[in-house]
């Protein structure tokens with residue numbers, strides 16, 4: 472389409488939409504409208520094309536405009552637009568759940584459907600609390616997150632989250648939460664190829680909280696296996712296994728928040744599988760439907776599920792759910808996304824592309840102001856030194872320049888974070904990093 476065709480898509484009035492996580496006043500002075508997307512590319516209202524370096528927001532894992540998914544959605548709408556799942560059922564939710572759990576490590580064989588990552592996290596935390604009550608351990612009420620972690624914007628996820636700018640505006644948040652120390656920033660891990668070699672023992676910080684609160688007061692620990700929205704923080708080699716061991720020792724449930732890492736990002740359907748560490752609960756969303764229809768899923772182990780089922784009391788075992796849990800259209804979208812992931816072996820792409828991804832990323836390390844590069848699977852971050860007088864400004868300017876040059880990358884602070892669709896080619900990886908490199912060199 473020509474720029475003119477796009478022009479009539481630009482809205483006249485920008486006032487009514489209160490945009491999420493956006494500086495409204497700044498954006499609305501100089502707005503940018505994305506009007507279409509195809510494969511690896513977005514097009515804006517000026518007709519300018521950009522390579523999508525972020526898979527939307529870590530979610531369009533199979534690339535844009537997958538007609539197979541669109542067709543499945545249309546067909547589902549023509550058949551059954553909506554039926555709820557409160558003491559009622561429609562076939563596709565059961566069929567989809569049955570298929571989905573086969574992609575997640577044993578024994579996580581049950582899935583609770585939600586509509587977003589934030590709902591998945593809150594659901595997981597509630598299941599953990601309710602599980603311990605069922606187990607006769609009602610004292611286990613503390614929920615532990617990690618500094619710099621991101622678990623969405625529900626009160627539960629925000630409370631275990633560790634990003635001060637997100638927490639601060641909202642006061643005290645949930646009582647009884649605490650945080651283990653972050654894993655980011657060890658000098659020995661700078662510019663590591665793949666997982667950081669140092670820092671496994673940072674997991675021992677959980678023992679500090681066990682000593683402080685008592686193990687029998689702690690319900691669960693939630694971590695992102697690879698931190699995303701905090702700036703792409705990779706787990707040190709051995710760290711996740713050590714966390715698992717400590718949780719086992721003290722009867723604490725381990726939750727992996729795989730809202731970003733789920734559905735292929737690390738080179739397997741889940742990071743749990745990729746790293747060979749099985750948590751008790753996994754939260755997902757985003758790539759579950761290739762971002763076409765909002766949906767999330769919380770996977771729980773047999774042991775947890777069965778604990779809820781082992782009761783003589785009739786009726787609801789878990790008083791929790793959403794109007795749209797297992798929405799038929801979302802299930803159809805998820806089913807079609809799974810078809811694509813399977814047919815195109817997309818979960819294997821990060822391993823196939825890893826060498827070119829890492830070579831291309833690390834080639835930027837001698838550029839001015841580059842203080843760290845993190846690259847693993849199809850995840851990455853290029854961290855720039857903050858300007859003394861204006862932190863985050865350099866990252867923003869480099870990202871803007873990348874956009875002008877044809878690559879859309881996301882600045883988080885002074886890091887440019889990367890998570891392209893898994894369909895990216897080797898040439899597109901090289902193009903992405905060439906643009907980033909040029910943009911860095913051209914920005915003071």
Ligand SMILES: Cc1ncc(COP(=O)(O)O)c(C=O)c1O
Pocket residue numbers: 587588589590592621622623624695699700728729730731756757
């Ligand atoms: C690890 C993690 N958990 C939860 C969420 C929240 O997901 P949503 O924005 O769909 O609520 C995100 C979003 O980026 C995330 O990265």
